Amino acid sequence: MSIASIMVSLDLGPSAASRVRLAADLAGRFEATLTGVAARRIPGLGPVEDVKSAQAAYDKERSKLAAEFERIKEVFTRNVGPEVRMGWREAEGGAEAFLIQQARGADLAILGRSSSEEGRGAMAADPGAVLMEVGRPVLVVPPDLDHLKAARIVIAWKDAPEARRAVTAALPFVAHADQVYVVSAGADAPFEGAEEVSEFLARHGAHVTPHFLDVRAGKIADEIQRFASYQDADLVVMGGYGHSRLREWLFGGVTRDILRVSPLCCLMSH
Numbered sequence: 001m002s003i004a005s006i007m008v009s010l011d012l013g014p015s016a017a018s019r020v021r022l023a024a025d026l027a028g029r030f031e032a033t034l035t036g037v038a039a040r041r042i043p044g045l046g047p048v049e050d051v052k053s054a055q056a057a058y059d060k061e062r063s064k065l066a067a068e069f070e071r072i073k074e075v076f077t078r079n080v081g082p083e084v085r086m087g088w089r090e091a092e093g094g095a096e097a098f099l100i101q102q103a104r105g106a107d108l109a110i111l112g113r114s115s116s117e118e119g120r121g122a123m124a125a126d127p128g129a130v131l132m133e134v135g136r137p138v139l140v141v142p143p144d145l146d147h148l149k150a151a152r153i154v155i156a157w158k159d160a161p162e163a164r165r166a167v168t169a170a171l172p173f174v175a176h177a178d179q180v181y182v183v184s185a186g187a188d189a190p191f192e193g194a195e196e197v198s199e200f201l202a203r204h205g206a207h208v209t210p211h212f213l214d215v216r217a218g219k220i221a222d223e224i225q226r227f228a229s230y231q232d233a234d235l236v237v238m239g240g241y242g243h244s245r246l247r248e249w250l251f252g253g254v255t256r257d258i259l260r261v262s263p264l265c266c267l268m269s270h
Contacts, residue, residue, distance in 0.1 A: 001168060002172060009109065010072045011124040015144055038123060040093075095122070104135075110141060112141055131241065157184050182211070184211070228264055235264065236265070
């Protein structure tokens with residue numbers, strides 16, 4: 001496994017610059033091309049008197065969007081640096097849909113963590129929505145974090161297809177890590193699976209140990225984060241949305257909780 005193409009989702013929020021710096025650092029580390037991606041729909045124009053008025057209103061909104069793209073692109077180019085190959089994609093349309101479409105040419109998509117407090121607006125792509133559809137690994141970055149060392153990695157293991165894909169997606173990071181912890185959590189978690197995944201990663205050169213966390217179902221996300229903090233890890237690897245996204249929204253789930261509050265970067269696959 002290698003990472004040759006990275007895409008980073010951009011918006012007008014205060015964390016965009018730090019997210020670009022983190023993405024650029026990873027692109028330099030993996031000798032990958034970094035592409036900035038931004039999109040926003042033009043809002044409905046509402047009642048207008050005639051076609052001419054409608055066109056004038058649309059042109060005004062289109063100019064506003066073009067100015068926003070210029071601001072975001074400037075943040076992107078200023079924070080990437082000269083050593084990284086870079087590209088830029090922008091579109092009038094939904095942020096999630098455009099990123100999902102463009103990510104067909106990427107090994108990794110980087111997005112900001114979900115948070116109603118960031119005020120990122122319509123241009124911010126929702127990580128949960130992208131994760132469900134993109135078919136690529138997604139690295140979710142918390143606010144204001146501009147570097148991911150990934151020297152100590154926690155893999156939240158559950159024997160399911162999305163977790164297996166996440167482990168495979170993590171191999172480029174695992175290859176450079178000092179220590180990897182494979183964590184199986186919950187009363188029904190098969191510890192044997194964690195041991196087998198640890199052996200698999202060891203064959204890829206990882207310094208890895210399996211761990212079992214005896215915790216009730218509703219507290220798994222909290223316990224994984226506590227374990228990662230205790231081990232001084234800065235990257236959590238996990239499968240995303242083993243249940244439907246609607247079910248997690250209604251009843252809660254590990255993916256939803258991690259996307260909402262995790263202070264660490266999370267590498268996820270669905």
